[in-house]
Amino acid sequence: MSDLDATDESAASHGRLLALYPKTGHHPLQGLYLSNELRGCVSADRVYVYSNFISSLDGRIAVAHGTTGEPVIPQDTANPRDWRLLLELAAPADAIILSGRYLRQLDHGQAQAPPPFDKNTPPDIVTFREQLGLPPQPALVVVSNSLELPLKQLLHYRDDRTVIVATSEASLSGEARQPISDDITVISAGKTRVDGSSLVEVLQRHGLNLVYSIAGPAVMHTLLEARVLQRLYLTTVLRVLSGTDYATMASGTQLDPPYDFKLAELFLDNHGPDGIQQLIQVYDRRT
């Protein structure tokens, strides 16, 4: 039995993670991503964009809802420990990207959770953000081509944060377009759909340099296609879901050349959903 095997049980009982790469040992879940010093990744000439997903072992990040057919995060993979990590990733962000569809799901009460942060946010995350001198809430960037966005939700978030709707020139000039609201900044970032490079440029002009995407596969594809994603955080629950109606982390035209990553960190968590193990992975873009 190796040293790691010998100590694994005791680490698990304390809810700690087993660090597997690049170092071995044990690490508390709390603080794992807060210690990444993401703000240090921002430079004068570069917006730093990162994203995260939770996936089943067979690659499902969303499955069709039983009655509505809308894509939703599988109940069998979502878990509080992964959610804690999502909040830690949001803690240093200037802006959070989500999709028009997610905003509609929020409006229909079908979304997994509201975007960070709200009254349930753990105090240490709030303090972490305060100590960085950041405003209490990151800006919310809603990517949408349809512009069929629930105004109630937009105004709700506008109460305590900057809200930006990112769309295309074509959508903005469409005859059927209704003005959204003077309180919401609407930006054009692409000709017929939002283009990742234009989006990043516009966000930089708004002083938003550390950008965290919590959106799904189409937005992920938009970021990958433009080659602007720098880091991917991935939690893989060691559980196979199968099924035929599902989403993986990126959808769109085939990426040519492919988008390559290198493993930066790897942890084993023995306390995933229903006690299932999950792998916690950090990947950096490989250029």
Ligand SMILES: NC(=O)c1ccc[n+]([C@@H]2O[C@H](COP(=O)([O-])OP(=O)(O)OC[C@H]3O[C@@H](n4cnc5c(N)ncnc54)[C@H](OP(=O)(O)O)[C@@H]3O)[C@@H](O)[C@H]2O)c1
């Ligand atoms: N497991 C996970 O970690 C994870 C992570 C993220 C999301 N999800 C789940 O996956 C499902 C889908 O999420 P999502 O809606 O965020 O997915 P998405 O596929 O990234 O977003 C789809 C919507 O985003 C807008 N959009 C995307 N790319 C665009 C572009 N280039 N230009 C203009 N608009 C663009 C469109 O909004 P309009 O229709 O308004 O035009 C489109 O309908 C949800 O159930 C979500 O909970 C899971």
